Amino acid sequence: MHVAFVSMRTAQHHETGATERTRRVAEALAARGHEVTVCCARWWGGTLPAFDQNDVTYRAVTDEPAAGSFGSKLPFRLLKTKPDVVQAVNSPPGHVVAAKRACRLLRVPLVVDWWQDAGDDWVGYKRAARAANRVLVPSELVRTQVREHGAAEERIETVPESIDVDLVRDAPVDRRADIVYANDLDEGCNVESFLLALAELRTQTWRAAVIGDGPLRETTEETAADLRIDDRVAFLGDLPPEEFVPILKGARVFAQTAEHEPFATELLWALACGCIGLVEYQAGSSAHELVTGTGRGRRVTSPQELATAISDAADEPPRTRSENYAAYDHDAVLDRYLDVYREAIDERGFSLGLF
Template sequence: MRVALVSMLTQNHEETGATVRTRRTAELLAERGHEVVVLCAQWWDGEIHEFDHNEVTYRAVTTTPSSGTFASKVPFALREVKPDVIQVVNCPPSHVTAVKTAARFLRVPVVVDWWSKDDRGSARAYRRAAKSPDAVLVPSEMIRTEVRELGTKSDDVHVVPEPIDVDLVREAAAEERADVVYARDLDEHANVESFLLALAELRDKNWRAVVIGDGPERQTAEQTARDLRIDDRVSFLGDLSAQEIVPILKGAKVFAQTATFEPFATNLLWALACGCISIVEYQARSSAHELVEGRERGVLVTSPQELADEIVAASGYDHWTIDEDFSTYDYRNVIAEYEGIYTAEIDDYGFF
């Protein structure tokens, strides 16, 4: 299958949930033997038009990110690629409209991978983007609700979660560095303060905690730990790879999820797969609760005090290093979902 992924920005421009998801999807499809072309703004040096990386071909539509110029040029780039199916990110929404127009002439289906909305489009533009594709892929039920409210037909929306490498979870050795773990990009949505306030309630208990991740709010979080006088028991480890995070999760007892915005809580998923008792502070703009609802080793709370209470209660659970219930999120299963949706859309498009 020849797949065109359209995303002006890539992980090489900026690391966001959407760009990481696009790169991962492209590389997993390539591993499965598909011919994958990512149409993007150029991120590599030199004057070459294409750049191959990890078996994926990146083709420059523009030399620098420019939403309007990219939208005007991407139809011509798609004609050169001649894909069997096109997947486009939802931001900016004008690119979805441009891709759909080109796809009509190419007679191929368009699938939108919808991570979240941002300020690069008006409400009207997002409604148009939600209604125009043949299918919309979303990472969670929360985002499914968002696109349905924008006008996408229910049958056209498919929840395709973020994947994990279950073999890595099975094979990694446990590393006993912490009892309690928080892991996420430390941006304006991280809400590390709730986690630290909960730990401060437990000063008289014996625990060690780590915060994994980096970002603009890291210094503030470190200062909060000092102000709460728990900085000697909380280690800030910065960004770590999955290969580094998984052993820490397998050695820990509790994972805390407090972020205020989360289209899909990938680090929480890793923690659940590693057997952690996972405590989620409910937030209206976070899908994290979807992963723990109805699970014995998952708890919902609404305040730092409740989070502290549940950390204490976690001592009553056995220590696990893997939960096979989450093997369904393995990357091989998730990429098969993409393939199935592509194939169905290609077949339906040809039929009609």
């Protein structure tokens, strides 16, 4: 199968939840033997019209990320690419509409992978939602947003983020921290709630780790010092899965407090590693969806409730792995993408032995 992705900005431009999701799926499809093209703004040096990386072909639609010119040139690039299915990110929404024009001419389906709205182009997002043959969302939170934009319920599919279940099973256990927080330390991370909860427990014995980096790291470290808990909170920066999974396997509690999470991937890793997931409810976060109905999670509404829940977790038996997350493995989630592509192609009546 030939899948064309539409993403003006890629992870090579800037790593975000949406660009990382696109890169992971594209590279996983290529590793399975599918032909994969990403239509994007040029991120590589020189004047080459295309650049191959990890078996994925990146084709330049424009030299720089510029929404207007990218949208106007995109249909011509897709017509030359001739894919079997097109998957576009939802932002900017005008690019979805532009991709739809090419898909009509090519007679192929358009799948939109909807991470989150960026900006307030309500009219644009309504057009994008209605243009898609299928809309993929990472969570029920985003599903609700897409329905509000006018997408039909039967065209929306929930496809979550994924983790490496084999890594969770095989990784060693690192017991340097009892309590872990992990997120980019930027606006909306709300790490203050985590630190305030720890301060409530300063008379108890514990060790904590903050995994992640960003513009608020220095401020966060200063807050820990002001609360007089900096001697027990280790700031570890960004870590690859091979390094943070052992820490999660050795921890008892994972605290999720960020204000905006289309999908709480770090929390998913922690739950698979046997942590008790404590989620401070936020209207713009889907994190509570991962702990609802589980025996190893709880929703709280304030730093004080979070502190109480951390204290209560001391009575829970420690675990280093949960068997309940096989459906979130990279391969299992990739199969869900492929199922959506095949169904969308079959609905258009053009399944020509591509698989």
